[in-house]
Amino acid sequence: MAFPAVLTAQSDTKLALKTVCIDPGHGGHDAGCVSRDSKKTREKDIALSIALKLRDKIRAAYPGVKVVMTRSDDRFIPLNDRAAIANKNNADLFISIHIDATTNNTANGHSVHVLGQSSNKNRDLFRSNMELTRRENSVILLEDDYTTKYQGFDPSDPESFIFFNLMQNAHLEHSLDFAAEVDKALGTSKIPRSRGVRQNPFLVLWRTTMPAVLVECGFISNAGDLEVFRSDAGKNSIAEGLFKAFVAFKNKYDNSLKSGGAIPVEARREEPKREDIKPAAPEVKPVAVEEEAPVSGVYYGTQILASGRRRPANDSFFKGHKPKIIWTGRLYKYVVGVSDSLSEARKKNDELQKFFPDSFVVKVDGENVEIVK
Known part of the structure; x- marks a missing residue:
């Protein structure tokens, strides 16, 4: 090492x-x-x-x-x-x-x-x-x-x-x-x-x-x-x-x-060789969904992930959904089921909960993402 x-x-x-x-x-x-x-x-x-x-x-x-x-x-x-x-x-x-x-x-x-x-x-x-x-x-x-x-x-x-x-x-x-x-x-x-x-x-x-x-x-x-x-x-x-x-x-x-x-001086170290790991059985995935762009700058949606590293929109984690990716200064937040209507976003969240049980409704205004109570 x-x-x-x-x-x-x-x-x-x-x-x-x-x-x-x-x-x-x-x-x-x-x-x-x-x-x-x-x-x-x-x-x-x-x-x-x-x-x-x-x-x-x-x-x-x-x-x-x-x-x-x-x-x-x-x-x-x-x-x-x-x-x-x-x-x-x-x-x-x-x-x-x-x-x-x-x-x-x-x-x-x-x-x-x-x-x-x-x-x-x-x-x-x-x-x-x-x-x-x-x-x-x-x-x-x-x-x-x-x-x-x-x-x-x-x-x-x-x-x-x-x-x-x-x-x-x-x-x-x-x-x-x-x-x-x-x-x-x-x-x-x-x-x-x-x-x-x-x-x-x-x-x-x-x-x-x-x-x-x-x-x-x-x-x-x-x-x-x-x-x-x-x-x-x-x-x-x-x-x-x-x-x-x-x-x-x-x-x-x-x-x-x-x-x-x-x-x-550098945070670089030798990496151990990766061993072949048997992948877990794939989770059930819905049919791919295209997210519609919101009409206004402020919109609502379902946050399904917050992560320190950016994932591509076609990542398998999103199960066919194409998220809006918002950088908040510390984390990338991934939002799907977007709508200008809070009630419509809540309806979409009810369906998304089947695939993302940890998800919740948020309000997005630029780089500001707030949980909707």
Whole structure:
């Protein structure tokens, strides 16, 4: 493995990213998601392996950066303590690493999450990404006295999520910036399919006092993703993607490389050879649909994806629909079913939900994309 050359620049270090906290999800008696086959591969083991690889990459390339681990072995760490570890060490960035699962074994790909209310409160909170949120947060039930530590939060009660409206991450902009870098960089990993950047009320992100993201690296319930997780090269490719995102974010955070630490001149590293991965069974696709251009500059539609990297309009993810692609300054947002009429856009959204269950109605005005309540 070839590492980049480094240089040392002497200047104001106040804006330098000097400490990163890496959080391998689950651990100990909390196995997280488990594969359905006889091998019973566990999320906690995959997450730890990827986290340790990421730690080693950062330490090798940035000896001046302190890397803090919430766990470095197989032990249970309460969600509350994970954030406390990051805060106690004055971390400048928090990266929580997880593996997703679903009853649909064709679902695959990575997703990146930052703190916030889920996209559409009018939907059933136990569907799609809210089910993921509830599952990750349910870890608190394994902790003693969780009702006191988490202010009565009940992971099985949708109403408990409302309080997150008042708990927005003060570092949301930087969190979104890093999330976009992660989403883009993982596109070069062995699990390249992006499921987008999302806002969710994850408890592990709630009490962090720095930019923070939770990365679902892929699906343990998908045969192709699982094959990647079971190979050392596969896990390394994911860690490499996370490292690339870290480099890109640190370069921005350090004000164009002006810091007192060791800064890579180039964020280029040798890429491991891609292994042949069996593709997942294709999902059902509708007949191709041509989107009509809106009559006015302001229009409504259904947002089906937000991603840090631009996808072509004919990408298979869009299942035949040709989206409007809006660059918002941090993310590319993909909107289909457009109309000047909100009521018409809502009708189209009802149909699109069959193919994009995480989608929601938005109002588009130039580069501004707002969720319609």
